[in-house]
Amino acid sequence: MLESEYQPRRRLPRQPLPPTQPEPGFAFEIRRAGPEDIPDIREIYNHYVTNSVVTFDEKPMTIRAWKTKFAFLRKLGHPMLVAVSPSEQVLGYALVQPWRPRSGYRFTVENAIYLRPASTGKGLGAALLDSLISASEEAGLKTIIAVISDSGAEASLALHERAGFVEVGRMGGVGFKFNRSLGTVTLQKTLKPNRPRKSPESETKKRRTLSWRRSKPSGA
Numbered sequence: 595m596l597e598s599e600y601q602p603r604r605r606l607p608r609q610p611l612p613p614t615q616p617e618p619g620f621a622f623e624i625r626r627a628g629p630e631d632i633p634d635i636r637e638i639y640n641h642y643v644t645n646s647v648v649t650f651d652e653k654p655m656t657i658r659a660w661k662t663k664f665a666f667l668r669k670l671g672h673p674m675l676v677a678v679s680p681s682e683q684v685l686g687y688a689l690v691q692p693w694r695p696r697s698g699y700r701f702t703v704e705n706a707i708y709l710r711p712a713s714t715g716k717g718l719g720a721a722l723l724d725s726l727i728s729a730s731e732e733a734g735l736k737t738i739i740a741v742i743s744d745s746g747a748e749a750s751l752a753l754h755e756r757a758g759f760v761e762v763g764r765m766g767g768v769g770f771k772f773n774r775s776l777g778t779v780t781l782q783k784t785l786k787p788n789r790p791r792k793s794p795e796s797e798t799k800k801r802r803t804l805s806w807r808r809s810k811p812s813g814a
């Protein structure tokens with residue numbers, strides 16, 4: 595560029611900046627899931643079905659499949675929790691389901707925990723898992739098993755170990771997704787059931803807010 599082509603730097607008129615708002619805290623409440631939460635739960639789970647290997651499901655789950663699962667877990671009295679924002683947006687969910695169908699395994703469950711991507715890394719997973727463990731103990735369950743993908747699930751492994759889950763085994767190449775073989779890490783936690791298990795019917799009629807409430811500064 596020639597010297598004669600230089601233009602004096604344009605000065606833009608001053609514009610008032612919007613007043614800076616402090617970033618709102620990351621607040622949430624954990625409560626039992628209800629049927630009205632199913633569309634959000636499905637959306638959260640299907641994000642990981644489509645985009646990750648943290649679940650070995652390959653096809654998005656339908657609302658109908660979630661309704662069936664919800665009714666099944668409710669009948670068994672197995673806890674299913676959601677974490678919601680102050681505006682009642684579902685940020686994540688956690689549930690336990692039977693580990694094996696044979697009746698002798700009835701006190702042993704497998705857990706699942708999934709958060710909206712924007713809600714990860716802020717301590718919500720730890721809070722939700724702690725609540726799930728308490729709710730499972732309250733339901734008279736004795737053991738929770740976590741089966742975690744050996745690829746891309748570092749947060750889940752750290753989360754479960756932090757909550758006292760102990761690794762009990764690894765299996766290589768038992769899964770296949772996105773054209774690659776995947777293994778699993780199995781962790782186990784023994785619970786302290788604090789009351790005898792009620793009949794599933796009496797358990798299903800309850801839907802209440804857990805006492806757990808947490809507010810944490812964003813990004814902490």
Ligand SMILES: CC(C)(COP(=O)(O)OP(=O)(O)OC[C@H]1O[C@@H](n2cnc3c(N)ncnc32)[C@H](O)[C@@H]1OP(=O)(O)O)[C@@H](O)C(=O)NCCC(=O)NCCS
Pocket residue numbers: 642648649707708709710713714715716717718719720721741742743747748749750752753756
């Ligand atoms: C796994 C998941 C539930 C964890 O919840 P989270 O809110 O992100 O995790 P938290 O912020 O509560 O952190 C829990 C622990 O994991 C650690 N952690 C979090 N993200 C991590 C990461 N990407 N890599 C390694 N460790 C991580 C934290 O440091 C913390 O440990 P600490 O208490 O010793 O510091 C969440 O990330 C998620 O939904 N991931 C996608 C779905 C998924 O993988 N589900 C589990 C399927 S088995």
